[in-house]
Amino acid sequence: MKKESIISQYEAAKERFAELGVDTDAAMDALDATEISMHCWQGDDVIGFEGSGQELSGGILTTGNYPGRARNAEELRADYEKAFSLIPGKKRANLHEFYLETGGKFVDRDEVEVKYFENWMQWAKEQGINLDFNTSMFSHPKADAGYTLASYDEDIRKFWVEHGIRCRDIAAEMGKRQGSPCVLNHWMVDGSKDAPVDRYDRRALFIKSLDEIRSKDISKDYVLDAIESKLFGIGLESFTVGSGELALGYAVSRDILLTCDLGHFHPTESVADKVSAVLQFLDKMLVHTSRPVRWDSDHVVLQNDETMALMQEIVRANALQRVYIALDFFDASINRIAAWVIGTRATQKALLSALLEPQKLLLDAERKGDTTFRLALVEEMKNMPVNAVWDYYCEKNGVPVGMDWFGEVKQYEKDVLLGRD
Ligand SMILES: C[C@H](O)[C@H](O)[C@@H](O)C(=O)CO
Numbered sequence: 001m002k003k004e005s006i007i008s009q010y011e012a013a014k015e016r017f018a019e020l021g022v023d024t025d026a027a028m029d030a031l032d033a034t035e036i037s038m039h040c041w042q043g044d045d046v047i048g049f050e051g052s053g054q055e056l057s058g059g060i061l062t063t064g065n066y067p068g069r070a071r072n073a074e075e076l077r078a079d080y081e082k083a084f085s086l087i088p089g090k091k092r093a094n095l096h097e098f099y100l101e102t103g104g105k106f107v108d109r110d111e112v113e114v115k116y117f118e119n120w121m122q123w124a125k126e127q128g129i130n131l132d133f134n135t136s137m138f139s140h141p142k143a144d145a146g147y148t149l150a151s152y153d154e155d156i157r158k159f160w161v162e163h164g165i166r167c168r169d170i171a172a173e174m175g176k177r178q179g180s181p182c183v184l185n186h187w188m189v190d191g192s193k194d195a196p197v198d199r200y201d202r203r204a205l206f207i208k209s210l211d212e213i214r215s216k217d218i219s220k221d222y223v224l225d226a227i228e229s230k231l232f233g234i235g236l237e238s239f240t241v242g243s244g245e246l247a248l249g250y251a252v253s254r255d256i257l258l259t260c261d262l263g264h265f266h267p268t269e270s271v272a273d274k275v276s277a278v279l280q281f282l283d284k285m286l287v288h289t290s291r292p293v294r295w296d297s298d299h300v301v302l303q304n305d306e307t308m309a310l311m312q313e314i315v316r317a318n319a320l321q322r323v324y325i326a327l328d329f330f331d332a333s334i335n336r337i338a339a340w341v342i343g344t345r346a347t348q349k350a351l352l353s354a355l356l357e358p359q360k361l362l363l364d365a366e367r368k369g370d371t372t373f374r375l376a377l378v379e380e381m382k383n384m385p386v387n388a389v390w391d392y393y394c395e396k397n398g399v400p401v402g403m404d405w406f407g408e409v410k411q412y413e414k415d416v417l418l419g420r421d
């Protein structure tokens with residue numbers, strides 16, 4: 001699209017929104033101030049660089065065989081950079097522990113140290129971005145029985161506690177060096193295929209282990225712990241130790257973040273609706289934008305009703321400073337850089353659309369009891385020229401407008417990705 005058309009379409013859109021009392025420039029400023037944490041695991045199909053040959057486990061699954069998967073950290077960082085160049089606004093990089101770099105030596109999860117993330121930290125600094133981190137309590141022989149922190153086997157439980165402690169130290173170092181807290185997500189696979197008899201002791205053990213992991217007092221300026229609940233995993237259909245209630249109770253009682261993943265609840269449950277409830281009790285929370293298709297399939301997130309509703313609820317609750325937004329999907333059937341670009345831009349567009357909502361008009365109508373006007377306006381907003389504002393925002397940020405990014409991904413595929421297989 002020509003620059004003049006982008007500008008003239010933006011001017012027209014600005015006027016339309018202004019008629020509804022919406023300031024498009026303020027909306028773009030708010031979007032600009034919001035960091036989106038881009039997960040590393042889309043780039044290599046959740047395999048990591050441990051080199052143990054261990055298959056992906058833990059009830060999650062990547063399907064597809066698109067060429068060009070990143071095979072090492074250098075390739076993954078190069079792919080990240082390509083994706084960054086096609087996405088406007090502030091980005092963070094979200095790492096799992098098993099993306100460590102050890103120079104070829106096998107380092108088990110209970111031996112990980114900050115030195116194995118030096119390259120990542122250096123790179124993040126050069127890119128001007130911050131890092132987030134995740135404990136990796138899956139895809140490991142000691143997680144194969146389905147229990148980690150809730151294992152009855154004390155050696156296994158201690159192994160994972162040690163892993164958690166070390167991950168927290170690494171996250172603290174990241175947070176300290178980058179001058180921005182590193183969000184450390186704790187997701188544990190723990191659960192079982194069939195209904196267990198003992199749920200109570202398992203959960204008590206799980207909590208005990210989490211407390212042990214978090215026993216060191218680390219400033220929230222460095223690390224923000226978050227606990228992620230889940231409904232079920234493949235092969236772990238009947239029981240999840242870290243259920244919604246357990247995670248919420250743990251987060252509230254320990255004053256840490258709760259992580260709500262769009263794919264981790266019953267299909268009729270609205271994650272958007274949880275935001276205003278959770279934030280009554282917690283200062284902050286983390287959301288994982290994903291797209292469950294029939295189950296927690298981790299399809300690339302789109303600007304669908306769930307993502308739109310989630311962003312609306314964050315904006316309506318005036319909670320952009322309190323909700324950390326991270327992506328969580330992994331699709332190996334399409335170009336992985338395109339997956340990042342589609343998912344990140346979709347998340348940002350949904351957020352922009354929420355920021356362009358005529359909040360005052362809607363609230364006034366609702367408070368007056370004029371639900372007819374509210375319904376009419378909500379429906380009308382769906383076809384307002386949000387995209388003209390988005391195109392202008394991309395142009396202003398020096399990233400491709402519309403589908404222009406796609407040609408760049410295809411070129412990179414030809415020049416770089418196809419040479420990998
Ligand atoms: C890689 C995992 O999918 C991710 O860390 C976790 O957040 C999750 O959602 C597991 O289902």
Ligand SMILES: [Mn+2]
Nearest residue numbers: 228261288328
């Ligand atoms: Mn998740």
